Amino acid sequence: MLSDVSLQAYNTFGIDVKSEYFMKIDSEQGLRNIILDDRWKEVNILLLGGGSNVLFTQNFAGLVLLNQIRGIAITKDNDREVHLRVGAGEGWHAFVQYCVDHNYAGVENLSLIPGTVGAAPMQNIGAYGVEVKDVIETVEAISRSDGQLRIFSAAECQFGYRESIFKQRLKGKYFITAVNFRLSKQPDFNISYGDIQKVLDEKPHESLSLRAVSEAVIKIRQSKLPDPAKIGNAGSFFKNPEITLDHFHKLKLNYPTMPGYPTGLGMKVPAGWLIEQAGWKGYREGSIGVHDRQALVLVNYGGGAGEDIKSLAFRIQKSVQDRYQILLSPEVNFI
Numbered sequence: 570m571l572s573d574v575s576l577q578a579y580n581t582f583g584i585d586v587k588s589e590y591f592m593k594i595d596s597e598q599g600l601r602n603i604i605l606d607d608r609w610k611e612v613n614i615l616l617l618g619g620g621s622n623v624l625f626t627q628n629f630a631g632l633v634l635l636n637q638i639r640g641i642a643i644t645k646d647n648d649r650e651v652h653l654r655v656g657a658g659e660g661w662h663a664f665v666q667y668c669v670d671h672n673y674a675g676v677e678n679l680s681l682i683p684g685t686v687g688a689a690p691m692q693n694i695g696a697y698g699v700e701v702k703d704v705i706e707t708v709e710a711i712s713r714s715d716g717q718l719r720i721f722s723a724a725e726c727q728f729g730y731r732e733s734i735f736k737q738r739l740k741g742k743y744f745i746t747a748v749n750f751r752l753s754k755q756p757d758f759n760i761s762y763g764d765i766q767k768v769l770d771e772k773p774h775e776s777l778s779l780r781a782v783s784e785a786v787i788k789i790r791q792s793k794l795p796d797p798a799k800i801g802n803a804g805s806f807f808k809n810p811e812i813t814l815d816h817f818h819k820l821k822l823n824y825p826t827m828p829g830y831p832t833g834l835g836m837k838v839p840a841g842w843l844i845e846q847a848g849w850k851g852y853r854e855g856s857i858g859v860h861d862r863q864a865l866v867l868v869n870y871g872g873g874a875g876e877d878i879k880s881l882a883f884r885i886q887k888s889v890q891d892r893y894q895i896l897l898s899p900e901v902n903f904i
């Protein structure tokens with residue numbers, strides 16, 4: 570166990586805060602031992618994966634556990650599908666590549682999303698028309714209060730758009746140790762979303778495969794999103810808001826170019842469009858700002874403080890609210 574450790578290398582925003590205590594954890598039992606140890610009973614514990622969905626706004630008073638619980642095991646296998654149990658500390662993109670290599674379909678559209686497998690159910694990660702909930706069977710998690718293992722069915726996880734029970738009612742109460750996936754051996758390609766088909770068309774002689782889809786997604790993402798290794802960021806800072814049809818039609822009168830996607834109950838409006846129209850794209854304030862190609866991404870050019878990014882986020886939120894009467898909710902977890 571280390572104390573007073575800088576977390577700069579452990580969050581993709583690159584925010585330089587310190588954790589009072591810091592430990593790497595590589596087994597479920599190791600995690601349980603800490604939970605049951607009297608020394609840590611009253612201490613705030615944060616289980617951290619890749620740090621790609623957090624904004625540290627101050628030093629962390631407590632224990633940061635860096636999740637390195639690894640392992641991929643086949644638990645069921647037949648002609649049609651394979652079931653995999655994956656340790657929560659496995660890298661998400663490495664897991665996707667493992668599936669693509671083995672011709673297991675279902676996660677190829679989620680290529681290049683940073684972070685760990687264990688954090689994927691937290692906000693039901695999604696991209697290019699696919700959400701991780703589509704392939705999750707169960708989630709294994711250990712209770713913070715008594716170290717007991719609980720297995721959550723997909724229904725019990727209460728997945729929603731960038732939501733789950735772990736981000737809502739059970740926030741901070743469970744540590745996810747493994748995720749059980751059900752993947753198909755008969756790919757049902759989902760290439761209608763975004764530019765995937767267009768990128769695939771650039772190589773007309775290549776046959777459609779999981780590898781081709783994964784590579785197309787990687788190419789598109791690399792052209793659109795800033796690489797956290799170069800500019801600190803946590804991907805989309807806000808969720809795309811859903812508004813009522815009535816609200817949408819009223820706004821359309823004043824903003825005829827406003828895009829919207831029907832959701833069944835209302836309309837989803839791209840948060841990036843709202844932020845860009847409110848004049849924030851490329852805005853810079855010292856070491857922090859709004860990315861100049863993607864208004865949904867707040868950035869730390871180096872040396873920025875989490876508190877300043879939070880304050881910028883609130884100002885963006887207010888200006889969008891004033892202009893469109895739409896409240897943006899952050900996707901990133903403030904810590």
Ligand SMILES: Cc1cc2nc3c(=O)[nH]c(=O)nc-3n(C[C@H](O)[C@H](O)[C@H](O)COP(=O)(O)OP(=O)(O)OC[C@H]3O[C@@H](n4cnc5c(N)ncnc54)[C@H](O)[C@@H]3O)c2cc1C
Nearest residue numbers: 618619620621622683684685687688694695696745803804
């Ligand atoms: C460039 C970039 C692009 C991105 N693109 C996407 C995208 O397309 N779609 C998308 O959905 N997200 C995207 N994200 C957000 C992010 O990658 C995902 O939310 C990812 O799942 C976070 O994983 P992590 O391991 O880094 O989580 P962390 O940032 O380490 O943790 C996030 C939160 O989850 C908690 N947590 C982490 N692991 C566990 C666990 N095992 N048990 C309990 N709680 C846990 C943490 O305590 C924290 O509160 C992007 C981020 C970046 C930087």
